[in-house]
Amino acid sequence: MRVFLLAGEPSGDRLGGALMAGLRELVPDVEFDGIGGQMMQAQGLVSRFPMDELSVMGLVEVLPKYFHLKRRIAETAQAVLDTRPDVLITIDSPDFSLRVAGLVKAASDIRTVHYVAPSVWAWRPGRADRMARVIDHVLALLPFEPPYMERAGMACDFVGHPVVAEPQATPAEIVALREALDLGDAPVLLVLPGSRRGEVDRLAPVFGAGLKRFLAEAPEMRVVVPAVGHVADAVRLQVADWPGDPVVLDPRHVDPDTAAAHKRAAFATAELALAASGTVSLELAAAGTPMVIAYKVSWLTQKIAERMVSIDTVTLVNLVSETRVVPECLGPGCTPEAIARHLAEVRADPQAQQAAMEATMDRLGRGGEAPGLRAARAVLSGMRA
CATH class of the missing domain: 3.40.50.2000 (Glycogen Phosphorylase B;)
Incomplete structure (x- = not known):
């Protein structure tokens, strides 16, 4: 099994690291490719370029880096198409990752999973419909999010928030x-x-x-x-x-x-x-x-x-x-x-x-199965379906 993952900021890197650990537990010979930070690299990812390049937030803040980010979008999408993974998993950072998914979907039938549902319940509700054109399956962190995604035509699983699995201080x-x-x-x-x-x-x-x-x-x-x-x-x-x-x-x-x-x-x-x-x-x-x-x-x-x-x-x-x-x-x-x-x-x-x-x-799932493992099960279940 080959998985291409894309994370653009520290919170996404944590999610990606836990998901990768869950996938490796369920599919020991899984292979990873993509972009991520320290947590994902600790699980065996060799990042194609530094994740920090994508950690930009806000319209005005993005503008000076627009052309560089546009090149990285095209470069990343081409890497996915060249390597033909079994699944592309984009993690948060929707302004970057969903553009990559769009280019991939336009040129292939590679399955796409997006980890972290966009907050359409808070703003820009039309994003769910646009996202459904390029994403097959969504992994949601919050328990009230699946109906919003399913209404737009995507499969969606609430997998719990990773914060509930993090150890607390002794x-x-x-x-x-x-x-x-x-x-x-x-x-x-x-x-x-x-x-x-x-x-x-x-x-x-x-x-x-x-x-x-x-x-x-x-x-x-x-x-x-x-x-x-x-x-x-x-x-x-x-x-x-x-x-x-x-x-x-x-x-x-x-x-x-x-x-x-x-x-x-x-x-x-x-x-x-x-x-x-x-x-x-x-x-x-x-x-x-x-x-x-x-x-x-x-x-x-x-x-x-x-x-x-x-x-x-x-x-x-x-x-x-x-x-x-x-x-x-x-x-x-x-x-x-x-x-x-x-x-x-x-x-x-x-x-x-x-x-x-x-x-x-x-x-958010405290006391249940670790969210990273739940997310991995959801990815595999969606691929089988």
């Missing part, structure tokens, strides 16, 4: 991290300004200004900033003048197992978190860490989004739990004043989010 790991960072018994504020360079550059200044206001009333707190390796230097520069004696967790300076242990210990030991919008809210929920979500994009991207978004919250914990307990500072509302106010409110009543976080984990 008491020994928490102690080790606190000792390594010289935190003592200080309460920890976790700050996560994003995994892309553009996100860090946009969010870190307003995060820092919000922290100055909040920590003026909570000077005992220490700030810990987990960073993805390729943006760690940018994060370190941005947080240099933040209050709270910030410590950046740079995964490049330790072995992968230690880096993973440090990250989960940081999530577990934190009393409170300020995070960019995205799947990190689910990681925080898995660790039981109360949070405030904040995000902003360029002015033009914001104006376009305002006309297209059809939901009143972007935080997955709020959506899956069907509550609105996680406060959000979004777009024009992403201000230092709002960030400081919400951090103070959540710290004063952290229990308000606990039930929603528990419900979210249960609905």
Whole structure:
């Protein structure tokens, strides 16, 4: 069995790595090709080019790289056609991966699977119909997504979210991290300004200004900033003048197992978190860490989004739990004043989010078969059908 996979960002790389492990468990002699990051490469993928080239988000942010990305789309589609895999699995990054799938479908009958259903329930509902022209089968992370995909004519399986299978910190790991960072018994504020360079550059200044206001009333707190390796230097520069004696967790300076242990210990030991919008809210929920979500994009991207978004919250914990307990500072509302106010409110009543976080984990498949293995079974079942 030959599988071509395409991931364009760290969250997709994690999904791809778990799916590859599941496929290898079920089909030991499976062969992989495609584009991915460290997690997928650890499962045997030799990436055709660095995945970081595809980690671009927002209309304005994409424009300077348009022609380069267009060449990579054509190059990747041709690689699929040349190698003739049994299945092409595109993972998230729809603006890139679905264009590749479209070129492949136009020139072949190669089966196409897309992992992560597009959020048509939130914006641009017509995407499902357009996607159905080039995708045969969808693997959904959220339990309410299959009907949207099936209505458009695609097979769709809810396979669970990978966050429910990720290990949580042990008491020994928490102690080790606190000792390594010289935190003592200080309460920890976790700050996560994003995994892309553009996100860090946009969010870190307003995060820092919000922290100055909040920590003026909570000077005992220490700030810990987990960073993805390729943006760690940018994060370190941005947080240099933040209050709270910030410590950046740079995964490049330790072995992968230690880096993973440090990250989960940081999530577990934190009393409170300020995070960019995205799947990190689910990681925080898995660790039981109360949070405030904040995000902003360029002015033009914001104006376009305002006309297209059809939901009143972007935080997955709020959506899956069907509550609105996680406060959000979004777009024009992403201000230092709002960030400081919400951090103070959540710290004063952290229990308000606990039930929603528990419900979210249960609905995403906690306690069941690992999502990567479920996804692999769904891929194989779809191919047999």
